[in-house]
Amino acid sequence: MADSVITMNNITKRFKKAEVVKNFSLDVRKGSITGLIGPNGAGKTTIMKILAGLIFQTSGELQFYGSNDLDSHRKRMSFMIEAPIVNYNMTAYENLSYIRYIRGYPDEKRINELLDIVGLGNTGKKKAMKFSLGMRQRLGIAMALLTKPEVLVLDEPVNGLDPEGIVDVRHLLQKLAEEQGVTILISSHLLSELSELCTDFSIINKGELIENLSLEELQDKCKSHISVRTNNIEKTAAILEEKLSIGNYKVMHSGEIEIYEQLDAVERISKTITDNGCVITKLCESGRSLEDYYLEKVGGRHE
Amino acid sequence: MSNYIKAELYRITRGRSILGNIIICLGALVLAAATFMQDLFHPNYLTVASTFPMMAAIISIAAGAAIGKHYADRTAQYEIMDGANSHKLIWYRLIVYISLLTVAYFIPVCAVMLIYEPTEKTLAAIGLFYIVFLRMLFSVIGITMTIKTPAGAMVPYARMMIENIFAVLGLATNEDKVFDMTGGIISVFKWFPSTECTLVANGMLDSDLIIKALIGFVIEAALMYWLAYTSYKKKWYVRTTIGSHV
Numbered sequence: 001m002a003d004s005v006i007t008m009n010n011i012t013k014r015f016k017k018a019e020v021v022k023n024f025s026l027d028v029r030k031g032s033i034t035g036l037i038g039p040n041g042a043g044k045t046t047i048m049k050i051l052a053g054l055i056f057q058t059s060g061e062l063q064f065y066g067s068n069d070l071d072s073h074r075k076r077m078s079f080m081i082e083a084p085i086v087n088y089n090m091t092a093y094e095n096l097s098y099i100r101y102i103r104g105y106p107d108e109k110r111i112n113e114l115l116d117i118v119g120l121g122n123t124g125k126k127k128a129m130k131f132s133l134g135m136r137q138r139l140g141i142a143m144a145l146l147t148k149p150e151v152l153v154l155d156e157p158v159n160g161l162d163p164e165g166i167v168d169v170r171h172l173l174q175k176l177a178e179e180q181g182v183t184i185l186i187s188s189h190l191l192s193e194l195s196e197l198c199t200d201f202s203i204i205n206k207g208e209l210i211e212n213l214s215l216e217e218l219q220d221k222c223k224s225h226i227s228v229r230t231n232n233i234e235k236t237a238a239i240l241e242e243k244l245s246i247g248n249y250k251v252m253h254s255g256e257i258e259i260y261e262q263l264d265a266v267e268r269i270s271k272t273i274t275d276n277g278c279v280i281t282k283l284c285e286s287g288r289s290l291e292d293y294y295l296e297k298v299g300g301r302h303e
Numbered sequence: 304m305s306n307y308i309k310a311e312l313y314r315i316t317r318g319r320s321i322l323g324n325i326i327i328c329l330g331a332l333v334l335a336a337a338t339f340m341q342d343l344f345h346p347n348y349l350t351v352a353s354t355f356p357m358m359a360a361i362i363s364i365a366a367g368a369a370i371g372k373h374y375a376d377r378t379a380q381y382e383i384m385d386g387a388n389s390h391k392l393i394w395y396r397l398i399v400y401i402s403l404l405t406v407a408y409f410i411p412v413c414a415v416m417l418i419y420e421p422t423e424k425t426l427a428a429i430g431l432f433y434i435v436f437l438r439m440l441f442s443v444i445g446i447t448m449t450i451k452t453p454a455g456a457m458v459p460y461a462r463m464m465i466e467n468i469f470a471v472l473g474l475a476t477n478e479d480k481v482f483d484m485t486g487g488i489i490s491v492f493k494w495f496p497s498t499e500c501t502l503v504a505n506g507m508l509d510s511d512l513i514i515k516a517l518i519g520f521v522i523e524a525a526l527m528y529w530l531a532y533t534s535y536k537k538k539w540y541v542r543t544t545i546g547s548h549v
Contacts, residue, residue: 052384056538074386085377089318098317101310102381127318 003030004066005151005183006051011060013046013207020046021207023060028151028185028200033177035198036187037294043207044187045082048155051185052079064151075103078149080157084140088129092120092139095128096146105147114142117172119165133160141169145176151183152176158188166190170197195290205298222287226259226266229282230273233257239276244269256282307382307395314378315369315399331365331407334358338412347420348428351412352504355432356497359439360463362408366400367443367456374451389535393528396444401437409436428503431513435496438520439463445527449534466497494519 006028013021021043028034036044049055050062053074064073087095096111115121118138128136137160144152152173158166170193176182177199188194194201201218203210213221230236233255240246240259246269248260259269263285270283288296316324338358339346373379382392413429439459447455499516502508533539 052380053386054380054383054538071386071388074384077384079384081380085380087314087318087376087378094313094317098310098313098378099381101306101313103385104306 004028005030005064006185007061007063007066008047008050009061009063011047011050011057011062013043013050013055014058019207021050021057024204024207024209026202026209026212028183030183031177031181032199033173033184033186033197034200034202035194036185036202036204037191037194037290038187038204038210039298041206042204042298044204045155046207047204048079048081048153048185048187051077051153052081054081076149077151077153078144078147079153080140080144081153081155084136084143086128086131086136086139086143089127091125091127092123092131092135092142095139096142099143099146103147110146110148114145117145118142119168134162134165137161138165141172148180149182152185154184154186156188157186158190158193166193173197191291191294192289201290203294203297210297218290218293219287222289222293223263223285224260224287225285226263226269227256227282227284227286228259228269228273228280229254229256230278230280232278235276236273236278239273239278240269243272243276258286304391304395304398307387307391308399311395311399314373328407331362331404332411334362335408335411335415339415345419346415348416348425348432348508349504349506351416351432352428352500356435356439356463356466356500358408359432359436359496360459362404362436363439363443363459364456366396366404366440367447367459368453369400370396370444370447371453371456374447375453379451383535389532392535393444393448393531396448397441400444401440404440405436409433424508427510427513428508431499431503431508431516434513434516434520435500438496438516438523441520441524441527445524445531448531449539451534463497466495470495470497470501 004027006026008024008026011021011024012019024043024047026034026036026047036047038044046055050057053070061068062070064070064077067073087098090098092115093111096114097108099105100108100111112121115123118141120135120138120142123131123135128139131139137157141154141157144154154173158169161169173184173186174197177184186194186198195218199215200212201215202212228236233251236257237249237251240249240257244262244265246259246261250258250260252258262269266283266285270280273280319327338351338354341353342350409432413432416425416429442462443456443459446458447453449455494515496516496519499512499519502512
């Protein structure tokens with residue numbers, strides 16, 4: 001595709017006899033935030049390592065911007081894979097300076113700017129070995145953002161962050177995607193976070209791709225019922241059956257009706273109920289969360 | 304490549320206290336002084352020749368340790384993730400460590416030899432010593448880049464110990480030699496730095512020996528370069544995770 005930044009076609013990675021990734025395909029569009037979701041050992045990190053050039057795939061094709069010249073395009077990308085790679089004997093500023101030298105980024109002022117953004121502006125001469133897990137994570141994120149990359153590949157970037165930090169990172173990534181058009185591929189176990197952040201999802205389990213879907217497709221698939229509350233529940237139930245031919249509904253103890261069919265006909269349902277003399281006090285599309293959907297797809301338990 | 308050179312110089316000079324840096328500089332000077340320990344009052348090339356291989360091994364361990372730490376800390380991954388060319392990765396390390404250690408160790412040693420005995424023989428010996436010095440550095444950098452752990456730094460030390468044993472026990476001119484280096488598999492050791500330096504220490508420095516040392520260096524440097532290059536190109540066991548898991 002023309003606007004593809006990362007294209008993976010039938011990627012397989014084998015370590016000796018263990019097949020860690022099997023025929024995985026993914027297309028990451030420019031400007032999208034793609035969430036890579038899967039349980040521990042699903043192969044997410046392996047996929048990211050392949051993207052970063054740390055390991056080769058055993059088979060399959062990988063392209064960046066539609067090109068096979070991966071190394072030259074890696075200069076436009078930043079990766080944070082597994083635990084942040086931090087030199088523990090250096091301060092936060094020195095760690096960022098080191099990355100600035102490696103990547104040949106000219107703007108030294110950006111270091112202090114980034115330290116303030118990730119909340120490490122006041123760490124001074126404190127060495128990274130004395131940082132908490134969350135602080136190292138913030139430093140890792142700053143190191144990934146230093147060169148203003150066009151593509152960010154982040155493996156569990158909010159690991160160890162406090163709730164405030166998680167929200168900060170989410171806002172930061174959203175801002176990068178919206179204002180600068182940065183393409184982001186992110187993995188996380190915090191599915192609620194991903195569902196608020198991502199525009200696309202890729203579900204992987206035991207090394208195999210389960211499904212690639214957009215946020216719209218996910219919302220569509222997660223739609224499970226329409227909740228209606230009116231001033232007259234019995235009459236509403238009769239309207240549903242007689243006027244709309246809806247038989248698959250349930251009257252809840254809370255006084256609401258949950259409708260399980262004709263989920264695309266919200267407007268028609270609303271109009272029909274109102275036209276027949278009932279007052280709607282609540283009407284909403286309800287559904288499963290990303291977590292529910294994911295658990296269903298990977299066969300996990302959900303209570 | 305200048306980016307990587309700057310970054311490596313930054314990495315090895317930062318994160319250490321001033322005292323730590325002073326100790327490292329003093330350490331290099333102590334090693335330079337220790338090179339003359341066989342005969343402190345006659346610091347000529349004959350004196351240097353007997354200790355030089357071991358000193359060169361020890362000084363190259365410093366380079367191996369610094370590079371090994373780069374892998375242990377996983378900071379080496381930044382170069383790969385930057386899409387670095389494998390040749391650049393080898394050359395920047397060679398440039399940084401050969402330059403630093405030449406200045407910190409080799410030049411002071413040569414200066415002392417030349418001040419004490421400024422002769423053509425001394426210059427020829429310096430040439431041979433530098434070939435040995437480069438050979439050790441190529442070896443340790445190549446091995447450390449191939450196995451990608453700080454343990455790579457110990458390989459030249461172990462190698463020099465073995466070489467020394469063969470050089471001492473099998474020296475061709477020594478009447479007490481335990482075995483003959485002129486035939487069989489042992490003859491290979493005639494091509495190694497320890498034997499070459501032992502011959503120099505015994506006053507057998509000539510152009511043939513220097514040419515032999517040069518050939519040995521070219522072969523070993525080519526082998527080490529190939530190993531390091533192939534290791535990167537084919538991504539042999541790139542340490543991507545803390546611990547031994549790939």
